[in-house]
Amino acid sequence: MDKKVLVEELNRLKESSNYRSLTLQNENGLNLSSNDYLGLGRDRSLREEFYRDNLPRLSSSSSRLIDGSYDEIMELERRAEEIYGKPCIMFNSGYDANSSLIETFTTKDTLILTDRLNHASIYDGIIHSKATFLRYKHLDLMNLEELLKKYSKRYTDILVISESIYSMDGDIADIERLVALKKEYNFTLMIDEAHSYGVYGYGITYNLKLVKDVDFLVIPLGKGGGSVGAMVFCEREFKEYIVNRSRKFIYSTALPPINSCWNLFILNKMNDFEERRAKLEILKNYTLKLLKENGIKIESTTHIISIVIGDNERVVKISDNMRRKGYILYPIKEPTVPKGTARFRIGLNPNITYLEIEKFVEELRDEINSVL
Known part of the structure; x- marks a missing residue:
């Protein structure tokens, strides 16, 4: 590999404001970039309650098929199946789960x-699969149905x-509409609930009784x-096939017992977090209202609030300025998002106060108006 070529590419990334680097997490500012939507990961009292009854090992030291199917992870799966x-x-992560399912269960005929x-x-x-794929317009299930009508007779595995x-x-x-289409066109359906678990209890699919x-x-x-x-729910035969054929499952060291214990702890307490969910919903509505009143355009309807700024350079400048003012607000740049739609992605949590949000919106409005 030519190091000179790599350096040239890195320089091009810097010139286009696309260069990424690791920075020390700032613990002092108001964090508006976290995915800890209910504040569970940073809750000291919750951690203290957990450690009173749990002193698990810090490493599994093995894959699931060797010595990594320890008591805690088996109990977590059993309890999840019960719920x-x-x-x-x-799986060790949502990333592994998603990519592995697709690689494992599709063929060149899919x-x-x-x-x-x-x-x-x-x-x-x-x-990484051998399948043919087509993209339908974002959330456009009419477009999805058009594709199903066109290809459902040509492919038996969709x-x-x-x-x-x-x-x-x-x-x-x-x-609900996706499930209705599945029943009509007889395809296999995969849903990723990364951003609904916790905020919507056990998830939107669970709440709709569509698991x-x-x-x-x-x-x-x-x-x-x-x-x-990541928990993956599927039929028993699919689970057995994952154990036998999923490379990411077979060849990965299992999650440490401490993580499985914490996952089970949160799973069992999920119904105790209703007050947090209610606070988050009220804060979300208040934040959306404030942003609109301050002329900041948004499209979001959930606890994830997307504010499109435009190009990479501008969003980075605003981010740097906001960070100096005490706000942890990381820019989302292209190519993660389409060209011309670099943005801020605000993740709310119930520990943020109304006063903090009011001040933040005011500062953000001023930066958007001044950084051209």
């Missing part, structure tokens, strides 16, 4: 129909993939769950 009414298998704005983990799985809440626009898929109708329900735990890992 969701469907077999559960744990057609994948994927929402255009699905997560990179989904597209990585698609790229996989449709959607998220429930989208992380860059904060909008919601119509899962049985979704072939692969992926519940990542690194956001609203305040943890790491």
Whole structure:
């Protein structure tokens, strides 16, 4: 590999304001870029309660098929199956779960129909599969149905993939309509609930009583769950096939027991977080109202608020200025989002006060108006 070529590419990234670097997490500012939507991961009293009854090992030291199917992870899967009414298998991350399911269960005879704005983990799985794929317009289920009508007779194996809440626009898929289309066109349905778990309790699909109708329900735990890992719910035969054929599952060291204990702890306490969810809903509505009143354009309807700024250079300047004022507000740049739509993605949590949001919106409005 030519180091000179790499350096030239890195320089081009810097020139286009596309260069990424690691920075020390700022613990002092108001964090508006976190995915800890219920504040569970930073809750000291919750951690103290957890450690009173749990002193698990810090490493699994093995893959699941060797010595990594320890008591805690097996109990987590058992309890999850009890709640969701469907077999559960744990992956180390939502990224691994999404990409692995697609790579494991599709063939050259599969057609994948994927929402255009699905997560990179989904597209990585698609790229590494041998399947043909087509993208339907974001959340446009009429467009999806057009594709189903066109290709359902040509392909007997069709996989449709959607998220429930989208992380860059904060909008919601119509899962009921997706299930209705599945029943009409007989395809396999995969739903990623990364941004709804916790905020919507056990997730939107669970609340709609549609778990049985979704072939692969992926519940990542690194956001609203305040943890790491991902639960996958599927039929028993699919779970057995994952154990035998999923390379990311077979060859990865299992999650540490401490993480499985925490995941089980949160899973069992999920119904105790109603007050947090109610506070988050009120804060969300108040923030959306304030942004609109201050002339800041938004499209979001959820706790994830997307504010499109435009080009990379401008969003980076505003981010730097806001950071100096005490706000942790990281820019989302192209190519993560389409060209010309660099943005801020605000993640709210119930620990943020109205006064903090009022001051933040005022400062953000001033920066947007002054940085041209």
